[in-house]
Each structure stands twice: as C-alpha cells, then as structure tokens.
Amino acid sequence: MGTIWGHAQYRQLCLLPERKSSDAMLPPLKPIPIKERMSVVFVEKGEIDVVDGAFVVVDNLGLRVRPVLTHIPVGGVACIMLEPGTRVSHRAAALAARVGTLLVWVGEAGVRLYSAGQPGGARADRLLYQAKLALDESLRLKVVRKMYAIRFGEEPPACRSVEQLRGIEGARVRRTYQLLAQKFGVKWSGRDYNPEAWDVSDLPNRCLSSATAALYGVTEAAVLAAGYAPAVGFIHTGKPLSFVYDIADIYKFETVVPAAFKVAAEVPPNAERAVRLACRDIFRQTKLLERIIPDIEDILAAGEIPRPEAPEDAVGPAIPNPESIGDAGHRS
16 A cells, blocks of 8 residues: 655654653564555655654644544555655654664655665675675576566576566567557657656656656565665666666566556646555555565575575674564564
8 A cells, every 4th residue: 555645635644652661561663574564655745753652744833734634653654755845853764764664755756766764774694695696697697587587477588698688678668668558548659757857758757757666665665674785686787776676677567557557548637646546556456565575585586596604603693683573674
C-alpha cells in the first residue's frame, strides 16, 4: 500500500510510543519485516516531528495539522518520500532510523533524488557476497541472466554477453512502451525525461517518471532491509542506486508502467497525484513488498557461490546484537 499526504490533506503520521521512563514495561521499538509493511508515503509542505511519541506533520507555524484523518505507524511504512516544502526534525529522523523506515528527499513530483536517510546498512557478509558476484564477469553474467529470466518469464538466449543481453532488453522495452501506449490510446513519441526541466516532458513521460520514482523508493528500502548495497549493480553500474535500478526493472512493466499509461490516458487535473494512488494500489495488488527480498536472494544465488565466512581470528562484537524480528539489514 501507499498514500500521499500533504498540508491540504491535514494528515498525522503516528508511531508506536517512544520509550520513556514512565513506559519502563513497554518493549523497545524494533523494525518489522518489509513484507509486512505498506509501501510508500509522500509528504509535502509541512514539518515532520515527534510529538508525544508520535510522528506528526505540523504546519509552518509549528502547530500540529488538524483534524486528524489517518494514523499510520511509521514502523509499518517501508519508505517516506519527502517533497519540496517538507522539513524533518532530528527526533523524527532518529525515530525513523530506529524502526527501519527509509526517508528519501526528492524533487518535484518525487522524480529527482537529493538524499536518502539509510535506516539500516549493508551487512559485511552480504556486501562482500554482492561485490564478489559483481566483480567476477562469469558470476555477474549468471546473475544478469537470472534477472532477465525472472523479468521476461523465459531464459535469455545462450552464449550472450551482458552487453548483448542489454541490447536485447532495450529492444523489448521500447516495444513494450509502444504496445502499452496503443492499449491505452496514448500518443507516444518515446521515453524522454529531463530532470532539470520537469515541465518540458509530455504527460505520459511525466506520469512514467512519477511512477518509477515511487517504485525506486520502495525497492531501495527493500535492498537496504535485505542488507545489500544500493550502488553495487550488475546491469546498471556507476550510480548510487545501480542495484536498485536492476531490481526495480524486474517489476516495472508489471506494475508502475501500465499504471502510468492508464493515468495519462485519463488526463486528470493532478496527474502526479493520480499516478501515486495508482502505484499504491498496484503495489498492494501484486504484493510487491512480499516478493522483492526473496527475489533478490534468488537472483544472487544464481552465482552459485556461498556467502563469505568471517575470518577465524576476527573479533566479534563486544556487546552481542539483540534478537531482531526485522530483515537482515535492519538495525536491531
């Protein structure tokens, strides 16, 4: 699931109570698995703070936005997208980190990433495992072939390099865009997006950019929760979110791209908002958050190598990590 919150909607985001001296009997906050959360929340034109142990949106005067229409535990959200006009207090950022919710600072309509607050962190064993697969060309090819097999529902042609597979993928992607445009009756001149000039793009491209931004946010949250590094990609390389793009592309044409074309065909007055609502629904219908982490593990397992073990003389943590009910990459 997911939703869109802004000043006009008078939303309040609610958290599980913070532990205070008077709450000594309450258990400490712990992250819950990504698969049990709603997908993404958008917040605009407000300040996010912690008031009485709750995650709230306040207006420019520092007053809590009222009336309260919705309460959502922040620990039950995978990703919060913070749009222009939004500020976040230190307490709110710290609390989001404690419960493993990714905060992402984005541009207009959520289509340009400025920064992300990492709620967990790549585990050393998983980071080394991922890097070993990415650095060995034969292992990398196995992983890429598995990505394409899951994405297209069939094994890719044999004896092809990663570059050749990318060429085959590009042709299929362009054709898929054309077919979806025809299906929904949308005029299509090709994918064209300029992050420096948002309004220059036509309506279908703006809808696609908003939709993929939501997918990238959810996917990044899942990659971090699984304990892997967003930057260490196999098809995409050289970008901070290369692995996120690799994984998100697997689901793109099943989820957000058809939703974006459907919205573009309807020409709503606020297309970006309509796209986000459509993405929320499709994420829930496809049970996306239940699938991403198992798919990541299945994809990397195609390399057929074990995760590296810690050296025998390695020094363990002085204070053992507490038992966690969250995913591998979440801080306990």
